[in-house]
Amino acid sequence: MTSPNYNCHFSIANIPFGVASSKCHQIQCATRLENNVVFLAELQRSGFFAGVSGLPNNVFEKPTLNEYAGLDKSVHRQVRAVLQETLKKTLPTAFTEDISAVTLYLPVSVGGFTDFSCSLHHVRNAGRAIINDPTPPPGFFHFPIAYNGRASTIVVSGTPIIRPHGHFYDLTASSEKKPIIYGPSRAMDYELEIGLIVGKKLDATQGLNAKDADEHIFGMVILNDWSSRDIQACEMKPLGPMNGKSFGTSISPWAVTLDALEPFKVPGPKPEVALASHLEDIPESSYDIGMKVEIITAGQASTVSESNNQHLYWSGRQMAAHLASVGADLQTGDILGTGTVSGPDDGTLGCLVEMTKAGNEPITLVDGSKRTQLQDGDVVRMTAVAGGAGSGVGFGECVGELKPAQRV
Amino acid sequence: MTSPNYNCHFSIANIPFGVASSKCHQIQCATRLENNVVFLAELQRSGFFAGVSGLPNNVFEKPTLNEYAGLDKSVHRQVRAVLQETLKKTLPTAFTEDISAVTLYLPVSVGGFTDFSCSLHHVRNAGRAIINDPTPPPGFFHFPIAYNGRASTIVVSGTPIIRPHGHFYDLTASSEKKPIIYGPSRAMDYELEIGLIVGKKLDATQGLNAKDADEHIFGMVILNDWSSRDIQACEMKPLGPMNGKSFGTSISPWAVTLDALEPFKVPGPKPEVALASHLEDIPESSYDIGMKVEIITAGQASTVSESNNQHLYWSGRQMAAHLASVGADLQTGDILGTGTVSGPDDGTLGCLVEMTKAGNEPITLVDGSKRTQLQDGDVVRMTAVAGGAGSGVGFGECVGELKPAQRV
Structure with missing residues (x-):
């Protein structure tokens, strides 16, 4: 344990936080070093x-x-220092279990889930593909546009996602005006995102400057904003996405703290307009x-996208500040999604609707099969x-299998 | 107490549920008979x-x-029967306090808030006023359109609402293309709604038929979906309302149960299209x-609208069934808003944007002042x-004062 292994996502430089249990350890908060899960309640008791x-x-x-995430950063930093110091010396084996023997849970209880649209590339690509117009929405450069998602259907990586039923236009109908029908979605997609977990709460009407917002962001996870494009297209006007998104959202189990990410800060994009x-x-x-996004079919992984958080126009700090600016509170455990993390080039696109030009140009997977949308049994794996x-310092993976529709 | 007084909202035929405290009674669940608040934890202990x-x-x-609302309806009906039987005979004075001595709280802890758009009249009126097109959205007759609101800023009647800051088009600018600026909203409005409180939970992927959904609806409250029309207009495309709504939503404190409302069931509208x-x-x-909506200015109440739940095209059962159809869960305490309850005629319109034709035709209050939008100090009182x-069987009131913007 004395020579840190940096060839993994969870080296001594990371120290992520999650919730875990095993046969010998009841459910509690945990951290992870390489493939070892360290149970923190027991460590604290000792x-x-x-x-x-x-x-x-x-x-x-x-x-x-939640309770831990809501504490001051100064406490988090002390805990991080103790863990790094301790784990550098020796693994506390009595409180440790191999990852293969551990069950992981949602890291936080999520009160509010707000999903933003922070990638200019995504907005332009999706606009071009769907309505042949890459012009971003009028507010795009002024504030991070967002909608509220359904917090209660956020699930931890590994949870299967069931193809939802819903209302959509029947594009197979021969009539020029396509009828709206109800049935299993025919246009399933993923969205590659990062989820920011709110740490210390902010009271309503308190307001927040982006520059100060890191104090309220506990850490980050990978987030897959599973989307039914046909349900979404039928419902979005004028109130935005609802059932096209609310059947399930996956997040990775380990919250990577801002302290762990500090060495990887880079300059962000210059604002296009003067900001409030x-x-x-x-x-x-x-x-x-x-x-990275992989689609796994019949055990074979096809890398379909490699993107980077740097492609985002808005930062997590700005997302939090925009929410708070109207007088809303931020609750510990709230998740703020970045929206699809897409870059400018083919190969950096974070969802199928962009990659396939709204279903017009199928992609080919390593097994030779083609996709314009996800098929039942497809596994989507995102890593960061x-x-x-x-x-x-990695995020591990956010993985989910699309299961066939159920009669509901 | 033996001759019931039906000239009030809270007669023996009602038996609503809320959360209350007073100097001598700590916070707990309560019911109300006329002006008497009866503390139920103490009643149960006795x-x-x-x-x-x-x-x-x-x-x-x-x-x-929440815990009580999540029980089976059969339990709720027994409790209701006991309360009606008990309170018909005598008021348990040791457990009772006059409403004037009581503090009321949010009746439920709200995990999810989904706001629907169930009034065809509202959709047509607002469309005509704002974009000169009364055509409802394409999905309107097929399913109840909705968006997720911010659950954490739902407040109980009586809580002041602070005029929010946000981004909006500066309509006073001389340029043809109006710039987007940031500041206190200049177009504050209310929306007259009913909020349905989810009772017994429904698990994800369980599905629900509208015909069976009453089992999952605990009761109803009045809901004021305070809206900033300029912030909303600037952000809605394409992801729907966010900060234009998320600064505050008021609900009345007493949940009126479906059992109390049973005698007032009436036939609903016939569907325009075949439904799933x-x-x-x-x-x-x-x-x-x-x-009813009143705007109170300088102590004078102006009745500005008288509407009726019957004007809604979609029912609460259908709202719940639509949410569940995609595989989402319903959590006890979730609130489903009906959207603005507007009728076809002037005088039945549930928000100022409809009444004033998007600000073009001011209304005149009893004090002679005019309004195209709410002014600081205006009190909006909704009753049902x-x-x-x-x-x-009434709902009491949902009241809130608009306070001036704060520097945030």
């Missing part, structure tokens, strides 16, 4: 955190990270986080690593 | 509900109705609930009574 000021007793006993002061951000406003391979 | 099967001990001790089977509703699908005055 006195490892005795020197940390501001850490409540039994804070890790809970089946969610609460949206003005720090110079190094972005993070170098490489992201900060700073490139070998950094030792 | 054995009043001993004969009710399926009622957990201490279920009313909680500061929300899960949306097919019972014949008496609507309720006769009269609703089932079956007309004298029925004894």
